[in-house]
Amino acid sequence: xxxxxxxxxxxxxxxxxxxxxxxxxxxxxxxxxxxxxxxxxxxxxxxxxxxxxxxxxxxxxxxxxxxxxxxxxxxxxxxxxxxxxxxxxxxxxxxxxxxxxxxxxxxxxxxxxxxxxxxxxxxxxxxxxxxxxxxxxxxxxxxxxxxxxxxxxxxxxxxxxxxxxxxxxxxxxxxxxxxxxxxxxxxxxxxxxxxxxxxxxxxxxxxxxxxxxxxxxxxxxxxxxxxxxxxxxxxxxxxxxxxxxxxxxxxxxxxxxxxxxxxxxxxxxxxxxxxxxxxxxxxxx
Numbered sequence: 191x192x193x194x195x196x197x198x199x200x201x202x203x204x205x206x207x208x209x210x211x212x213x214x215x216x217x218x219x220x221x222x223x224x225x226x227x228x229x230x231x232x233x234x235x236x237x238x239x240x241x242x243x244x245x246x247x248x249x250x251x252x253x254x255x256x257x258x259x260x261x262x263x264x265x266x267x268x269x270x271x272x273x274x275x276x277x278x279x280x281x282x283x284x285x286x287x288x289x290x291x292x293x294x295x296x297x298x299x300x301x302x303x304x305x306x307x308x309x310x311x312x313x314x315x316x317x318x319x320x321x322x323x324x325x326x327x328x329x330x331x332x333x334x335x336x337x338x339x340x341x342x343x344x345x346x347x348x349x350x351x352x353x354x355x356x357x358x359x360x361x362x363x364x365x366x367x368x369x370x371x372x373x374x375x376x377x378x379x380x381x382x383x384x385x386x387x388x389x390x391x392x393x394x395x396x397x398x399x400x401x402x403x404x405x406x407x408x409x410x411x412x413x414x415x416x417x418x419x420x421x422x423x424x425x426x427x428x429x430x431x432x433x434x435x436x437x438x439x440x441x442x443x444x445x446x447x448x449x450x451x452x453x454x455x456x457x458x459x460x461x462x463x464x465x466x467x468x469x470x471x472x473x474x475x
Contacts, residue, residue, distance in 0.1 A: 193306065195443050196309055196311050197309070199310070216243070217313075233326055256430075256458035259454065259455070267338035279334065281304065281306060282309075284313045286313050355387055362426050363391050368472065372473075378431075385428070395412060428457065431455075431458045436452065438450075
């Protein structure tokens with residue numbers, strides 16, 4: 191069994207004792223950076239390892255980068271080996287619920303050439319809702335042999351996006367909420383608005399009102415509207431710092447739409463340079 195997008199609670203529970211499976215807990219809150227790790231210490235899925243967004247799933251930001259630059263491939267690969275991950279390991283990543291932080295880990299592993307990685311549907315909330323076991327015990331696994339094979343064409347740079355403002359060569363999809371895209375209620379970044387020409391597809395729109403993934407037909411219909419007929423290899427996802435954009439990439443993968451790329455710096459990098467153009471206003475309906 192090789193899982194590449196989503197996995198349900200029952201399937202994970204059936205493989206908890208499988209040495210070829212590794213669970214990575216990615217719980218996090220942007221405004222409370224210690225919250226997820228404290229929650230992990232208080233109770234987690236047996237055998238799980240913890241990945242901190244700022245420390246493990248990103249490199250330290252610089253004066254010109256976004257808030258969550260990609261980690262160096264070898265640094266992340268070394269961490270994966272410490273988690274006991276081999277090149278043939280089935281990885282399951284989860285966070286507290288929706289998967290927005292887990293999707294960042296999912297994308298990182300895929301970017302580094304590891305295809306057998308899936309996000310747990312509903313995250314830890316779904317696990318606990320089904321009365322599954324939690325533990326406070328720390329699991330140390332034997333070192334793995336994971337080797338990073340970066341997929342260089344999976345990312346685009348700020349210069350690529352800037353050039354596309356004029357050429358429209360790329361179809362930029364902004365995964366932030368509609369208010370932040372429109373330039374309203376901006377609390378994370380010093381400049382409000384969006385990249386001119388970008389369309390809005392809030393990552394939360396992949397879910398139903400109860401937080402579960404939309405049925406495939408509805409999810410596909412929403413994405414067809416957003417993609418506007420553009421081929422996947424022209425599609426670039428972005429958000430505030432390259433995190434929630436990964437959930438949009440996961441949604442596309444669940445639909446069999448392969449080849450969309452990530453603008454890793456996203457809005458927090460874009461606004462570092464005041465010469466880059468900014469648009470405001472709601473997305474066209």
